[in-house]
Amino acid sequence: METSTEVSVRMPAPAVREREASEVSGWTMLLAAAALVLAGAAVVVLGFLPEDGPNAPVVVGGVLLTAAGLVTGSGLFTVAPGEARVLQFLGRYTGTVRRDGLRWANPFTTKVRVSTRIRNHETATLKVNDADGNPIEIAAVVVWQVDDTARAKFEVDDFVRFVGIQTETAVRHIATSYPYDSHDDAGLSLRENADEITETLSIEIAARVQAAGVKVIESRLTHLAYAPEIAQAMLQRQQAGAVVAARQRIVEGAVGMVELALSRLAEQDVVELDEERKAAMVSNLLVVLCGDRSTQPVVNAGSLYH
Numbered sequence: 681m682e683t684s685t686e687v688s689v690r691m692p693a694p695a696v697r698e699r700e701a702s703e704v705s706g707w708t709m710l711l712a713a714a715a716l717v718l719a720g721a722a723v724v725v726l727g728f729l730p731e732d733g734p735n736a737p738v739v740v741g742g743v744l745l746t747a748a749g750l751v752t753g754s755g756l757f758t759v760a761p762g763e764a765r766v767l768q769f770l771g772r773y774t775g776t777v778r779r780d781g782l783r784w785a786n787p788f789t790t791k792v793r794v795s796t797r798i799r800n801h802e803t804a805t806l807k808v809n810d811a812d813g814n815p816i817e818i819a820a821v822v823v824w825q826v827d828d829t830a831r832a833k834f835e836v837d838d839f840v841r842f843v844g845i846q847t848e849t850a851v852r853h854i855a856t857s858y859p860y861d862s863h864d865d866a867g868l869s870l871r872e873n874a875d876e877i878t879e880t881l882s883i884e885i886a887a888r889v890q891a892a893g894v895k896v897i898e899s900r901l902t903h904l905a906y907a908p909e910i911a912q913a914m915l916q917r918q919q920a921g922a923v924v925a926a927r928q929r930i931v932e933g934a935v936g937m938v939e940l941a942l943s944r945l946a947e948q949d950v951v952e953l954d955e956e957r958k959a960a961m962v963s964n965l966l967v968v969l970c971g972d973r974s975t976q977p978v979v980n981a982g983s984l985y986h
Contacts, residue, residue: 691891698830698893701767701775706756706782713756716749755787762797764829776829794829798897799840803848805903808855810870815907818855818870821900822847822885828893839892846888847899854881860906870904877901930970938965 723742727735759765765777769789802821810816826832832839862869868876878900886896
């Protein structure tokens, strides 16, 4: 019977979602800031030129222009490819800048860098019990990427650590939901149904990390084995199963060959055999065809019945 792996991950509704911030090209604002600084410096110089002493209002105006230019310039920041900037003003989220290059936003906002590059996380080798209670060792790797920078920044304390813990939790849950080996054709197993298992694992990890604004691209099992204390016993069990399967195939082939031999003898009227002799012939052929050792021929010098 197939084991269900559906899990209800109850996460609180996100308090904030990513939105585009109000920003402009940084080159335009860089020129504006430089112009203000230069104009302010020129005004300050002009304020000190009169022979009867510095003109205080002019000097103050020049200082204010210079300060305005510096404040304007402090709003400049750069965004590299594969990253975004999360903007906050007095603790309130104001938006995210994803456009790379030199950008400008409100100088009084804080701009936190968040990487949106593709990452991978590989779990340590975990020792858990499968659905049959057998101890196994399992490890997985998940490829992921930040999809919502606002949730990654504000919904969890550390989204990288959050992804690691939730991935390990999902791997443990998958390992305990399926047997290592399937002993019938009705259910899935970790060893024989890798594609189905990894698809289920990806779905579960995605459900667990969605609250952190993370998108799962792919996940794969990287290590799967019985625990060392039962590995030898399980190897013998697998070998026994392989021997039984091979013997079954040999018997099926041998029965077909015997049936073909009897049918050909009867069709071509080579020899007429009664039921007792047919049974003896079938027994001898099965011994020859199914034996795991070479048979020794015996020459019968008498008649067929002696």
